[in-house]
Amino acid sequence: MSEKKKPVVLSGIRPTGDLHLGNYFGAIRYFVELQAQDNDCLFFVADLHTLTTAMEDHIDVDAASIEVVRWYLACGVDPDKAIIYRQSDILEIPMFALLLGMVTPEGELHRSTTYKEKVKDLEGKRKLVSFGLLAYPVLMAADILFCNADIVPVGEDQKQHLEIARQIARNYNRYFSDTHTIVEPKSHMLEPIRVPGLKGEGKMSKSVGGPDNVIYLNDSEKEIRRKIMSAQTDLGPEQGQPMADIMKNVYTLLELCAPKEVYDDYLRKYENAEQKFYGSLKKDLAASIIELVKPIQARYNSPECSPERVEKLLAENAEKVRVIAKNNLKKILVDMRFKNLAESYD
Ligand code: ADP
Ligand code: TRP
Numbered sequence: 001m002s003e004k005k006k007p008v009v010l011s012g013i014r015p016t017g018d019l020h021l022g023n024y025f026g027a028i029r030y031f032v033e034l035q036a037q038d039n040d041c042l043f044f045v046a047d048l049h050t051l052t053t054a055m056e057d058h059i060d061v062d063a064a065s066i067e068v069v070r071w072y073l074a075c076g077v078d079p080d081k082a083i084i085y086r087q088s089d090i091l092e093i094p095m096f097a098l099l100l101g102m103v104t105p106e107g108e109l110h111r112s113t114t115y116k117e118k119v120k121d122l123e124g125k126r127k128l129v130s131f132g133l134l135a136y137p138v139l140m141a142a143d144i145l146f147c148n149a150d151i152v153p154v155g156e157d158q159k160q161h162l163e164i165a166r167q168i169a170r171n172y173n174r175y176f177s178d179t180h181t182i183v184e185p186k187s188h189m190l191e192p193i194r195v196p197g198l199k200g201e202g203k204m205s206k207s208v209g210g211p212d213n214v215i216y217l218n219d220s221e222k223e224i225r226r227k228i229m230s231a232q233t234d235l236g237p238e239q240g241q242p243m244a245d246i247m248k249n250v251y252t253l254l255e256l257c258a259p260k261e262v263y264d265d266y267l268r269k270y271e272n273a274e275q276k277f278y279g280s281l282k283k284d285l286a287a288s289i290i291e292l293v294k295p296i297q298a299r300y301n302s303p304e305c306s307p308e309r310v311e312k313l314l315a316e317n318a319e320k321v322r323v324i325a326k327n328n329l330k331k332i333l334v335d336m337r338f339k340n341l342a343e344s345y346d
Pocket of ligand 2 (some may be wrong): 010011012013014046049139140143145152153154158161
């Protein structure tokens with residue numbers, strides 16, 4: 001009797017800067033949750049994707065990739081339960097991207113909101129808008145589809161990219177699935193979450209709104225208190241009025257980070273239009289965040305998360321993932337009528 005295949009969970013983060021609470025709550029905490037269930041988990045560093053926007057920042061991609069993996073481990077991703085690897089170690093992935101590009105509806109790439117926003121930003125800074133940026137979702141689809149991932153834990157901002165990956169899978173299956181069908185991946189939840197920035201401008205992000213818009217996992221207690229105390233608020237609740245967006249941001253963070261009783265208590269205060277409690281709310285919020293990041297920072301600084309251990313892990317796992325990638329590439333090459341090339345993978 002054949003054993004039932006476990007769901008494949010896959011996700012990645014670009015090494016474009018220090019990780020923050022948005023990455024933690026939007027993505028990494030689900031990596032940890034999903035690895036504890038009966039899944040086959042693959043988590044990677046999307047280093048090739050870095051070039052789509054950060055080319056001129058001259059990031060040391062190798063060093064930044066090691067950092068991302070150190071934070072994965074520090075947050076509780078367990079290399080005994082999940083395969084952690086680096087995208088650029090698997091040369092079959094760009095080959096997948098090239099082939100999947102042939103079934104990618106070009107108009108969808110131009111319509112992507114992330115693409116339009118990035119173009120605006122890059123043009124504003126007189127930087128190059130590349131084909132690589134336009135094709136970002138195709139490379140992301142290759143990341144997901146090369147291993148037939150079923151579940152992709154990502155934050156709300158990645159929903160559209162995931163939808164494009166689903167369309168690519170559907171198109172592949174429509175044109176080429178003689179022997180091999182590609183799984184249409186799903187998000188881990190119906191409504192993925194979005195952690196707001198502290199300045200009231202969009203999401204908390206490595207790349208938007210500056211360092212005071214973000215709480216980094218590596219921020220000191222002092223920095224966390226300072227950033228939270230200066231987070232934007234309204235002038236106070238007004239009886240019968242709905243909560244202002246700027247306060248929704250603060251309450252979202254409180255709900256994510258503080259114990260439920262604390263959140264409920266402050267929500268009641270707001271609903272009763274009590275006054276002058278924002279100072280104490282912010283102190284409690286800062287204390288909860290500090291409590292959350294402290295053990296993560298301690299692990300990050302321990303030998304368990306040393307760069308040497310990470311390098312070794314990545315080298316070992318590259319081999320394992322290449323086997324999966326080669327196996328699946330061979331199947332799609334057969335379906336796409338490249339029999340000669342497919343045979344070279346025997
Ligand atoms: P950034 O926007 O900071 O550059 P990335 O694009 O590298 O972050 O995102 C890595 C992962 O973290 C993705 O799954 C993304 O959806 C998630 N993520 C990033 N910022 C947030 C946020 N503010 N809220 C929820 N998830 C987020
Ligand atoms: N686009 C994702 C981000 O910016 C990173 C990413 C690349 C990714 N490939 C992926 C996430 C595949 C999930 C699955 O956050």
